[in-house]
Amino acid sequence: MADGISAVKSHLAPGRTGPSGAAGVRIAEIRPLTLVQFAAWPDTLAETGAEAAKAAGAKAAPGPGRAVTGTHGVLLRVEPLKWWLVGDTGEAPLPDAGSGAVLDLSQSRTRLNVSGKLAARLLNHVLPIDLSDNAFPENSVASTAFHHVGVTLWRDGEGFTVFLPRSFAASLCEILTESAAQYGLEIA
Numbered sequence: 001m002a003d004g005i006s007a008v009k010s011h012l013a014p015g016r017t018g019p020s021g022a023a024g025v026r027i028a029e030i031r032p033l034t035l036v037q038f039a040a041w042p043d044t045l046a047e048t049g050a051e052a053a054k055a056a057g058a059k060a061a062p063g064p065g066r067a068v069t070g071t072h073g074v075l076l077r078v079e080p081l082k083w084w085l086v087g088d089t090g091e092a093p094l095p096d097a098g099s100g101a102v103l104d105l106s107q108s109r110t111r112l113n114v115s116g117k118l119a120a121r122l123l124n125h126v127l128p129i130d131l132s133d134n135a136f137p138e139n140s141v142a143s144t145a146f147h148h149v150g151v152t153l154w155r156d157g158e159g160f161t162v163f164l165p166r167s168f169a170a171s172l173c174e175i176l177t178e179s180a181a182q183y184g185l186e187i188a
Helices: 042-056 119-124 166-183
Strands: 015-017 025-029 034-039 067-070 073-079 082-087 101-104 109-115 141-146 149-156 159-165 185-187
Touching: 025 119, 025 166, 034 042, 042 067, 042 073, 042 082, 073 141, 073 149, 109 119, 109 166, 119 159, 119 166, 149 166, 159 166, 166 185
Parallel strands: 025 185
Antiparallel strands: 015 185, 025 109, 034 082, 034 101, 067 073, 073 082, 109 159, 141 149, 149 159
16 A cells, blocks of 8 residues: 555645754654554444454453553454554554454544653643543553544553644644643754
8 A cells, every 4th residue: 555645744844943952842744654454343343343453463452441462463442342453563464354344544543742851741631631651551542532532542652642623733733842842842
């Protein structure tokens, strides 16, 4: 699959802005993105979850609001009846739908990594959820709103990964980078 044109490239010129000293926030677009959605019906939840886990190379599908890492990518439980298989190869071979529906969403989202000691504080400017370590620990996943736009947030080992709808990615990225400048922003 071709790696499409970045929706945020013009907003993420490498460099540093804000106060001198160590950057409190780092933002980077992660490309290429592989994103495959597994959707179940209520009566096929367990079977579809097992199929998603197998595709990810994980022992079991994660519960609601959680993520697990497998040998083929990370499996996020983004909604009660949906999982996303996230990878970084740019290739999205679709497994057999089996008991649910499988859809390639790779070109529909922009993936940003937001990290640094002030990343949670920055994201709390725009996301209505508690991002403290106790309330939103590593491998937590949330579907939430960012300026009235639905986004998905995952806390990974390096900070936070935000999946933005491609059509809103440029404007949301601009809000993030302008807000991050007060903390010292490094764009990778």
